[in-house]
Amino acid sequence: MSTKLIGTMWGQLFQQHTKSGMSLQGKIRQMLVSAILDGQLPVGVPLPSSRELSGQLGVARNTVVLAYQQLVDEGYLVSRERSGYFVNADILAGRMVQKAVPQDKPHTNEPDWERRFVFRPTRQRNIVKRANWQDYPYPFIYGQYDPILFPTADWRECSLKALSVLDIHEWAQDMILRDDESLVQQIRTRVLPRRGVWASADEIVVTVGAQQALYLLADLLVSPDTPVGIEDPGYPDARNIFGSRTSHLLPLPVDEEGLQVTGALHNCDYVYVTPSHQCPTTVTMPLARRQALLQMAEDADFILIEDDYESENRFEGDPTPTLKSLDRNNRVIYVGSLSKSLAPGLRIGYIVGPAELIAELRGVRRLMLRHPSAYIQRAFALFLSLGHYDSHLRRLSSAHRERAQALSDALAKHLPEVHPVPIAGGASCWIVGPEWLDAEELSQRAEENGVLIEPGSVFFMSTAMPRNGFRLGYSSIALEKIEPGIQKLAEVIRALKPSASSSASSVPWPGQ
Incomplete structure (x- = not known):
């Protein structure tokens, strides 16, 4: 059974919601709703007074009062004169389901899901992108937005x-x-x-x-x-x-x-x-x-x-x-x-x-x-x-043009051995590397150095595809990060280069 939260626990609970992007009042409401629905606040035990909770959280008392009152209006809390605020028992009614007692019998009659699947999308080759791509200093990935450019x-x-x-x-x-x-x-x-x-x-x-x-x-x-x-x-x-x-x-x-x-x-x-x-x-x-x-x-x-x-x-x-x-x-x-x-x-x-x-x-x-x-x-x-969409497209085109030029210049300066397709628009650049290059291995090694790229093999239908192509996106990387990112990528490529190979190999067009 839940016990009443003490002051330090309120502080710890509040910290879990400090990054939600909401106002202080919204964060307090979010904290209380989570605690109610998770069973951390028992029915019949009064919540801290607005003065107590404001002191424990370090916020204005009026902020807590407004949060409490809104939760009363929404039915999560009830206010009792001279007693304070309590969890509304009706909110929890029907939410708790009796947990089934586990049986000791072995599972011998489970369905054969492998036989039932019509096809397996998890086995298809897809573009894979890191969920935490924003944590990398040089994200040359395509299809993500730049928060700086978002209107x-x-x-x-x-x-x-x-x-x-x-x-x-x-x-x-x-x-x-x-x-x-x-x-x-x-x-x-x-x-x-x-x-x-x-x-x-x-x-x-x-x-x-x-x-x-x-x-x-x-x-x-x-x-x-x-x-x-x-x-x-x-x-x-x-x-x-x-x-x-x-x-x-x-x-x-x-x-x-x-x-x-x-x-x-x-x-x-x-x-x-x-x-x-x-x-x-x-x-x-x-x-x-x-x-x-x-x-x-x-x-x-x-x-x-x-x-x-x-x-x-x-x-x-x-x-x-x-x-x-x-x-x-x-x-x-x-x-x-x-x-x-x-x-x-x-x-x-x-x-x-x-x-x-x-x-x-x-x-x-x-x-x-x-x-x-x-x-x-x-x-x-x-x-x-x-007219916001048209204005956004103009700003986006200007920013992408500047980044595309910076990328082209950086490739010419630091990676003259690769062959980029000239950039005429869009938000990415297709690169054909030396014939000895394995872009999958390059991607893994580059990631270890903070650089994200997209290996090109996933774009080919046949498994017998050229492995030296990769894509560099520039929609979500800051302008000032482009050249140092390409410089870092150049270091990785040269570290992978076989000693007996020449970077002047002829480069076939992808798909031919």
Whole structure:
């Protein structure tokens, strides 16, 4: 049975919540709720008075009074005149379940889960990122945000506006098949036209990021014998998503102009392609090849799934028209992301396609999760309508351009033996190292020296892939950390170099 907490225990309990990011009053409420629900505060024993607890925690008495009163309003505490505050016994009713008495019998009839799994996603090759990447001094990883660049005040403004009474009436309901109409309107009038794409409201569906968009498409369109073409090297999650639906994944080679338009495409029903910034090599498909790819899609009767990630982050010249903007016969399904350039954790993406396709995708999405958070959708719609998103993209592009230049300069200075693909935009750089280099080993050794990189082997479908490629992201590393990080990486590479090898080996293009 729980016993009354003494003063030192209150101090220790409070310390567990000091890093929650909440106000003092919020931290006290959080501490008390945790103690109540964890059974540390027994029913019938009075809590310390506001004067006692404020002294034990070193906070103003009024802060404790307000915390106590809010917990009374929320039903966690009851106030008894001249007796103080007590845990509300009704809160704990039904929360405690009698623990089953363990039996001594051996487990002989447990289900055979190995036999029951339809497929094993844990056995797929995925990009692996350290959860504590922020603890490393030189995180050259892709797909994370930089808190310095996040528009905190602007996002907070939109989040608060979305909490108005009228807005709550809109997004608090179960929208079932629908999306936030204001967000769809912003996507079709403010986001898509920048890429030359024009769509009506019934040709757009909002998703939980671009990755769910691909999963919905695979769920709806791909059967076990559907041939799907994937760039090789290419995006591992797309490969794994489509590979979970079909056994007919076809690796398609890429070169310095992106996906090659070859006869291999005739064997595909669907082709996944990243023409704006090929993943992972970052090269951009030129207009002539895009037109040739569309023509082949018509001639061979296949569908293109265009993942237009990072299209808005181009450093020089006008962006190349999207495949979707050039499409005249509904051969292109367009996938985009709003959150990738703002904060990946927000998870907002979308699909643009024919109305009949979008209607079915909404049906699949309903079965999966109904719809993405309507509150986040409304906040994002406000973020777009107030011009914050465009301002953020301008700041982000400027910062990324500066970091990309710093990375290129540092590589030329400290690692002339590697071959980076010229950076034209985006937030990463693809590196081809000397032929003797094993990027997996380099990644492990670099991590020991505080440098995080992404080995390139995971991007290849075949196990017989070149092992000397790796990716350097610069979206989440401070500008002043780039050169010392590359200098440290150069030291690791030279420590790995075999004594009899020459760093002047010829370097084949990845995938050839």
